[in-house]
Amino acid sequence: MNLRLISGLFLLAFASSGSPAQAENRIDFARDIRPVLNAKCTGCHGGVKQAGGVSFVYENQVVNFEGETGNPVVVPGDVDASELFFRITLPADDVDRMPPAEEHPKGLNENEIALFRQWIEEGADWAGHWSFESPTAPEIPALAEDQTANSEIDHFIFSRLEKEGLKPSPPAEAARLLRRLSLDLNGLPPTPEELDVFLADHARDPEGAIIAAVEERLARPAFGEKWASMWLDLVRYADSRGLGQDGKRNIWPYRDWVVNAFNDDMPFDQFTIRQLAGDLLPEPTIDDLIATAAHRNTQTNNEGGTDDEEFRTEAVIDRVNTTWQTWGSITFGCVQCHDHPYEAFHHDDYYEFMAFFNNTADSDLGNDEPLLQVPTDPAMRGKAGQLDRDIRDLQTRLWESGQEAVASVSWSPLALERVSTSNNTVLETGAVGGQHHFFTKGTVQRGPVYSLYPTLPGSGEPITGFKLTVLPTDAEKALKDSEWGFEVSELDVELLDANDEATKVEFAASVADIPYLPHKPDTVIGNSGNGFQAWTRLHHARELTIIPKAPITPGEKTLRIRITNKGFLLGAFPLVIKRGYFEVSSDPSLIAFAQSEAQRGMKKQLASLQAERKKIPSTTLPVMAERHSSIARPTHVFARGNFLEKDKPVSAGLPDSLPPLPESKNPSRLDMAKWWVSGEHPMTSRVLVNRIWEQLFGTGIVATLEDFGSSGEKPSHPELLDFLALRFQNEHAWSMKAVVRDIVLSSTYQQSAKASPALVERDPSNRLLARGPRSRLSAEVLRDQALAIGGLLTEKVGGPPVHPPIPEGVWKPFQGGDKWETPKPGEADRYRRALYTYTKRSIPYPAMATFDAPSREFCSPRRLASNTPLQALTMLNDAAFSEAAQGLARRMKYDTEGSVSDKLSAGYRIATARQPSPEKLKELIGLFDKLEVQYASEPELKKGMAGTADGAAYTIVARVILNLDEVLTK
Amino acid sequence: MNPETLLQQLRSQQLEADTRRQFLKTCTTGMGSFFLSHQLAGGAVPTPQHEAGNPLSALQPHFNPKVKRVIYLHMIGAPSQLELFDYKPELEKLDGKPCPQEFLEGKRFAFIQGTPNMMGPQAKFQQHGDSGAWISDRLPHLAKHADDLCFIKTMNTDQFNHGPAQLMVHTGHAQIGYPSAGSWVTWGLGTENSDMPGFMVLLSGGRLPRVGKALWSAGFLPSVYQGVQCRSVGDPVLNVSNPAGTNREIRRTALDALNKLNESTFDEFGDPETLTRIAQYEMAYRMQTAVPEVMSIEEEPAAVHEMYGTEPGKESFANNCLLARRLAERGVRYIQLFDWGWDSHGASKTEALNGGFLDKCQQVDKPISALLTDLKQRGMLEDTLVIWSGEFGRTPMRENRGGQEMALKGRDHNPGAFTLWMAGAGVKAGTTYGETDPIGYDAALNPVRVNDFHATLLHLLGFNHKHLTVPFQGLQQKLTGVNHAEVVKGVLS
Numbered sequence A: 001m002n003l004r005l006i007s008g009l010f011l012l013a014f015a016s017s018g019s020p021a022q023a024e025n026r027i028d029f030a031r032d033i034r035p036v037l038n039a040k041c042t043g044c045h046g047g048v049k050q051a052g053g054v055s056f057v058y059e060n061q062v063v064n065f066e067g068e069t070g071n072p073v074v075v076p077g078d079v080d081a082s083e084l085f086f087r088i089t090l091p092a093d094d095v096d097r098m099p100p101a102e103e104h105p106k107g108l109n110e111n112e113i114a115l116f117r118q119w120i121e122e123g124a125d126w127a128g129h130w131s132f133e134s135p136t137a138p139e140i141p142a143l144a145e146d147q148t149a150n151s152e153i154d155h156f157i158f159s160r161l162e163k164e165g166l167k168p169s170p171p172a173e174a175a176r177l178l179r180r181l182s183l184d185l186n187g188l189p190p191t192p193e194e195l196d197v198f199l200a201d202h203a204r205d206p207e208g209a210i211i212a213a214v215e216e217r218l219a220r221p222a223f224g225e226k227w228a229s230m231w232l233d234l235v236r237y238a239d240s241r242g243l244g245q246d247g248k249r250n251i252w253p254y255r256d257w258v259v260n261a262f263n264d265d266m267p268f269d270q271f272t273i274r275q276l277a278g279d280l281l282p283e284p285t286i287d288d289l290i291a292t293a294a295h296r297n298t299q300t301n302n303e304g305g306t307d308d309e310e311f312r313t314e315a316v317i318d319r320v321n322t323t324w325q326t327w328g329s330i331t332f333g334c335v336q337c338h339d340h341p342y343e344a345f346h347h348d349d350y351y352e353f354m355a356f357f358n359n360t361a362d363s364d365l366g367n368d369e370p371l372l373q374v375p376t377d378p379a380m381r382g383k384a385g386q387l388d389r390d391i392r393d394l395q396t397r398l399w400e401s402g403q404e405a406v407a408s409v410s411w412s413p414l415a416l417e418r419v420s421t422s423n424n425t426v427l428e429t430g431a432v433g434g435q436h437h438f439f440t441k442g443t444v445q446r447g448p449v450y451s452l453y454p455t456l457p458g459s460g461e462p463i464t465g466f467k468l469t470v471l472p473t474d475a476e477k478a479l480k481d482s483e484w485g486f487e488v489s490e491l492d493v494e495l496l497d498a499n500d501e502a503t504k505v506e507f508a509a510s511v512a513d514i515p516y517l518p519h520k521p522d523t524v525i526g527n528s529g530n531g532f533q534a535w536t537r538l539h540h541a542r543e544l545t546i547i548p549k550a551p552i553t554p555g556e557k558t559l560r561i562r563i564t565n566k567g568f569l570l571g572a573f574p575l576v577i578k579r580g581y582f583e584v585s586s587d588p589s590l591i592a593f594a595q596s597e598a599q600r601g602m603k604k605q606l607a608s609l610q611a612e613r614k615k616i617p618s619t620t621l622p623v624m625a626e627r628h629s630s631i632a633r634p635t636h637v638f639a640r641g642n643f644l645e646k647d648k649p650v651s652a653g654l655p656d657s658l659p660p661l662p663e664s665k666n667p668s669r670l671d672m673a674k675w676w677v678s679g680e681h682p683m684t685s686r687v688l689v690n691r692i693w694e695q696l697f698g699t700g701i702v703a704t705l706e707d708f709g710s711s712g713e714k715p716s717h718p719e720l721l722d723f724l725a726l727r728f729q730n731e732h733a734w735s736m737k738a739v740v741r742d743i744v745l746s747s748t749y750q751q752s753a754k755a756s757p758a759l760v761e762r763d764p765s766n767r768l769l770a771r772g773p774r775s776r777l778s779a780e781v782l783r784d785q786a787l788a789i790g791g792l793l794t795e796k797v798g799g800p801p802v803h804p805p806i807p808e809g810v811w812k813p814f815q816g817g818d819k820w821e822t823p824k825p826g827e828a829d830r831y832r833r834a835l836y837t838y839t840k841r842s843i844p845y846p847a848m849a850t851f852d853a854p855s856r857e858f859c860s861p862r863r864l865a866s867n868t869p870l871q872a873l874t875m876l877n878d879a880a881f882s883e884a885a886q887g888l889a890r891r892m893k894y895d896t897e898g899s900v901s902d903k904l905s906a907g908y909r910i911a912t913a914r915q916p917s918p919e920k921l922k923e924l925i926g927l928f929d930k931l932e933v934q935y936a937s938e939p940e941l942k943k944g945m946a947g948t949a950d951g952a953a954y955t956i957v958a959r960v961i962l963n964l965d966e967v968l969t970k
Numbered sequence B: 001m002n003p004e005t006l007l008q009q010l011r012s013q014q015l016e017a018d019t020r021r022q023f024l025k026t027c028t029t030g031m032g033s034f035f036l037s038h039q040l041a042g043g044a045v046p047t048p049q050h051e052a053g054n055p056l057s058a059l060q061p062h063f064n065p066k067v068k069r070v071i072y073l074h075m076i077g078a079p080s081q082l083e084l085f086d087y088k089p090e091l092e093k094l095d096g097k098p099c100p101q102e103f104l105e106g107k108r109f110a111f112i113q114g115t116p117n118m119m120g121p122q123a124k125f126q127q128h129g130d131s132g133a134w135i136s137d138r139l140p141h142l143a144k145h146a147d148d149l150c151f152i153k154t155m156n157t158d159q160f161n162h163g164p165a166q167l168m169v170h171t172g173h174a175q176i177g178y179p180s181a182g183s184w185v186t187w188g189l190g191t192e193n194s195d196m197p198g199f200m201v202l203l204s205g206g207r208l209p210r211v212g213k214a215l216w217s218a219g220f221l222p223s224v225y226q227g228v229q230c231r232s233v234g235d236p237v238l239n240v241s242n243p244a245g246t247n248r249e250i251r252r253t254a255l256d257a258l259n260k261l262n263e264s265t266f267d268e269f270g271d272p273e274t275l276t277r278i279a280q281y282e283m284a285y286r287m288q289t290a291v292p293e294v295m296s297i298e299e300e301p302a303a304v305h306e307m308y309g310t311e312p313g314k315e316s317f318a319n320n321c322l323l324a325r326r327l328a329e330r331g332v333r334y335i336q337l338f339d340w341g342w343d344s345h346g347a348s349k350t351e352a353l354n355g356g357f358l359d360k361c362q363q364v365d366k367p368i369s370a371l372l373t374d375l376k377q378r379g380m381l382e383d384t385l386v387i388w389s390g391e392f393g394r395t396p397m398r399e400n401r402g403g404q405e406m407a408l409k410g411r412d413h414n415p416g417a418f419t420l421w422m423a424g425a426g427v428k429a430g431t432t433y434g435e436t437d438p439i440g441y442d443a444a445l446n447p448v449r450v451n452d453f454h455a456t457l458l459h460l461l462g463f464n465h466k467h468l469t470v471p472f473q474g475l476q477q478k479l480t481g482v483n484h485a486e487v488v489k490g491v492l493s
Helices: A002-014 A029-040 A082-089 A110-121 A151-162 A172-187 A194-202 A205-217 A221-234 A252-263 A270-278 A286-296 A308-328 A332-336 A347-352 A378-407 A477-481 A589-593 A597-614 A668-678 A685-698 A717-728 A736-744 A757-762 A779-789 A848-852 A869-877 A877-895 A900-910 A918-937 A948-963 B003-017 B020-029 B089-094 B161-171 B181-189 B212-216 B248-269 B270-294 B303-309 B318-330 B356-377 B450-460
Strands: A371-375 A415-421 A426-432 A436-439 A449-455 A465-470 A484-486 A488-497 A502-504 A509-511 A532-538 A542-548 A558-564 A568-569 A572-575 A577-583 A618-622 A635-638 A645-651 B069-075 B125-128 B135-136 B149-156 B199-205 B229-230 B334-339 B384-389 B393-398 B410-413 B418-424 B432-433 B443-445 B470-472 B475-477
Touching: A029 A110, A029 A685, A082 A110, A110 B248, A151 A717, A172 A194, A172 A221, A172 A736, A194 A205, A194 A900, A205 A221, A205 A736, A221 A252, A221 A685, A221 A779, A252 A286, A252 A589, A252 A618, A270 A286, A270 A668, A270 A685, A286 A308, A286 A371, A286 A378, A286 A449, A286 A618, A286 B270, A286 B334, A308 A347, A308 A532, A308 A685, A347 A635, A347 A645, A371 A378, A378 A509, A378 A589, A415 A436, A449 A465, A465 A484, A465 A532, A484 A572, A488 A542, A509 A532, A509 A589, A532 A542, A532 A568, A532 A572, A542 A589, A542 B303, A568 B410, A645 B229, A645 B410, A685 A717, A736 B020, A779 A848, A779 A877, A779 A948, A848 A869, A869 A877, A877 A948, A900 A918, A900 B334, A918 B248, A948 B248, B069 B161, B069 B181, B069 B318, B069 B356, B149 B443, B149 B450, B161 B181, B161 B212, B161 B450, B181 B199, B181 B450, B199 B318, B212 B334, B270 B318, B270 B475, B303 B318, B303 B356, B318 B334, B318 B356, B334 B356, B356 B384, B384 B450, B393 B418
Parallel strands: B069 B334, B069 B384, B149 B432, B199 B229, B199 B334
Antiparallel strands: A371 A618, A415 A449, A426 A436, A436 A577, A449 A558, A465 A542, A465 A577, A484 A532, A488 A502, A488 A558, A509 A542, A568 A572, A635 A645, B125 B135, B149 B418, B384 B418, B393 B410, B470 B475
């Protein structure tokens, strides 16, 4: 076969190019050349190692590029001038032969060499990897005349089957199809009543009945509850914080936002923009802000003695990786440490992208700040959102007027005569660059109070303002590697008389250098709140001005400034000022400003708005918020990915190998969010339709959901993928429900799942889809289905997480306060859908973990379905499933009329949507009879399970039914 | 139907259902050894190929291993090497003196502030056995085993907080989400006892380690390879007991019916997963007797209880040591014990070197010693590897939390040097590898990074660590991570 192929290629090489008949035989770089390069060349000439300066990842390091040998690696159209071809055709014992004999004893085979020759002769076209090229509208393939199809999807699938010599399977039996649709769209089985209606409709008008059933299920709230799980795996949603303490995190309003977004069919472009940058929208609503919690699902570390900056950085890195994984199915994380080994991404690209995320206010804080107050009553969200925006506008105006007042007066240095502290912290003073600094020396002890004794200006002018500047101990270094911050919990100015009796100066206003932070800077005056802070890290010099009610004229008295530093973090780090200085002003305009009607009016209005907002009952939610530009964190490249080794600074940007941002000078997180869904991005829509496809068929068109790159699998049906992607972003205007609808209405989806041994052998994982999907149900659906079959399910949408029964001894949280309190049998919250079960990362809910649900530390793009004995033990013995079995037993025994046979048939039908075959029914009756006799002869045995022998027998039969392969799979 | 016959029947059906490709692989490498040979795969990385339907089937590793099973004793919280094994007379002389600045530059600490004072060893040391190993008077029983132990004094890590450092020790990564060593090993080797999980975890009670089950997670490997936690409260293994109203006979009756119904589903749909499921339900049934049987330590003779200091029915490290021996006897591949309370900062009585640390030493000394004696008597030390460690070391400086001297004595976290010892198969008994600096602060001679240790552990079990890999997120992931790792030849026998 090889020989024939080679001679064919040989002839081709001499044939005139461009004839349409031969177009199909042209070399396709992605199909023919790149796989060989990746297998045998990029190990040394790739992104990480670039031996001889040659990298087969980048066209410009190959085509017409002179490596260290001085010869061009590849000259299009000229095999003889191409060093590559010369080197791969050298004899095996030649030291210059590529690939080197040591790693690849056999070198390239003749077929591969022929491919390279043809490729160079045809002009060495360098096509990007498929997922980096925009999808193109494919032609809809024609089908054989005898083949019927419901949709374009079928044309792609069936024409391929035809080529493979396979035929599609007949449609699934109506009852089975309804069960498949119900489980896939709603994650719940059809009720017997729904089944009756559907079967009757289907007998009259099959197509109409199916369409109606699909529409009904797309419209139910259960749709969002089912499909949310797919997304929550990606954004690593959990109700705890991870690492360290893994304490509780109140973030469930975000989970509800996702459910609602699916139910409302929020277009995927909006869905994307809100989650990545909802806070940067012009007038963000409460819901836009809730969406940003997507990236607040990152882990935080509140273990004592942990470096907040280290774990803030970890979280930012996770946001970068998760964003690429979720929207691009690209393993961008590789570039964190070095150039990507086989994709066209450079090391710097990683940090340029990281800069989009590096300036958010969250910083691994123990209380998850910044927090949004989410009204518990959704109806109040509009009003609350308006109040929040008004409050912020007013704060900004207040801050701007303050900045203007401070900037418009002159300031002179305040000399310090002496300084002292209240504890072992050593404080010293000295002149630096015209200012009189106070600074600590050596070990800083927690909680010092500084006393500063200024030398008063000789002129005797009254003082109308004090400006405190706090400095990092090493200003240049702090920009790269921030220092621990500080907290001025109290700042007082006192006048001391001859007997050291102190009188506090009263202050009218404070003006901080930034408009809003989680903590309010103006609580510093005369209060002991958490005042002016760099919480918890310090990159830049910080400023705070305080303005007295009246000018201060000390006269004979001395002045004392007291700074209380209460900050102490993680049982380890005192947050104290380590270096700072004061300046003073005598300009009367400061006091006039502080006491002005305008200022008083705005403050009064602010207080009343805040009071009004406080009245709206709310729960807190961690959200994204951008730090003020004046204290923005610079982003640096990390050498070898190590955050302690910062290299050159970078600004926000995107890799060159993808479409650029629309015109934007200083691109923001919002620009980046819009870029993913601009319609120009080659990955976004393909990635999403592939995820939906995988949910419905068990395997994606690209099986490696996590990797669309060149080491991932190629699409099984590339044209279909492009067709679906373009239809999704264009015709369907990013509607996810429309994609789901398209797929489930196809004949492909509706095929029977029965497979002959020959078909199983031919296509074991059903990639060609000559049969319908059949796979084990997900962890969530297994629980929800069991509750539904047992007649126990509570259909309540949303709300705080719940605590269903958990086996004894499992719940031993590291932190004591996190209680697992299970509602009693019969109470609604005991039987909620799995989606609502409290998700603690360090203690996954056993039944979920056993059935392969990820514990959501990181983005989990794909679940692999395992098949283990622990699953059997869970299904057979776990308390929640036992309760479901008892429920189904009751439905058989009490809720069904007729004979034992009728009751058992009904139970089987509730669980499988089908009547049992006569053989199966016989087996069930035989089991029931045997059990009933046994329980009747040993009455003690049924204790704790059932009151009567037949009740016990029904319960065991119900358990068998719940464990049927037919029930565990769709 | 007799379950054994049914099972045999299923096995043969599975083989038939096996794809031709897998069958060919089986033929070229021989039954029982399903690892693709490195040569035959043309330089590709070999992957464990378990029998279809039995992801825990026993496999041969890359080369003949000396170690068949591992018992790992982790002292959560990081015990002080300076009070147990790493004797530093120089440090004694520096006791109470301020720490020189050069020791502090470029270092990151969890709790130490500014300039702390040095602190000499808080225990008396003596040499033991023919090997002359230094062991402190805190561990008198273990000291008798000095000639069985192989110390690595120069373990070091780059993590100085508990959560990430514990993850490093068990998964080779500082973040949650990677497979643990036990999962890698179980994936690679399967288990020799088809009635028991291959990887079991025992906790001395109290709370879970702070990162919880992530320490025995299967990460991105199939969940069947995750550690199965044995519990002393409730079921010994989750859901292993039948619910109320079901006894073993009734379960058998129910399973027979379930199997028949599922077989007819297989006839209808032809899905090989259905057959696998039937086999898994049968294994679960066998586990239901095998697990409680192994967990019932009360059946051990009084002399054994005396030796270990066990009290049946209680949650204790001693009970777990005895259980570890029983699990090892039954062919469990990887047995992981966690003890806790070793974080001797000096911030509270229970966490002080002159407080709780003394009790902790007493609680583990006798049972560990008994485990070594017991394994040796039974000839099991010849193919069992016992490992003892924390997650990092402790500083030669006295902790001064919040910048002030504390009432009790303690040491802060030190990633620069900690002691790990091994005993049993494959390692040089009665030796010490590596040397720390004169104050026990950093690894000076022959440092061993955590990933070097992992490479060594896998080597002892018959694996080239570079070739036990699985593709995930664009990388061929391995226990030893992306950085260079080397087998520590100096500890191999």
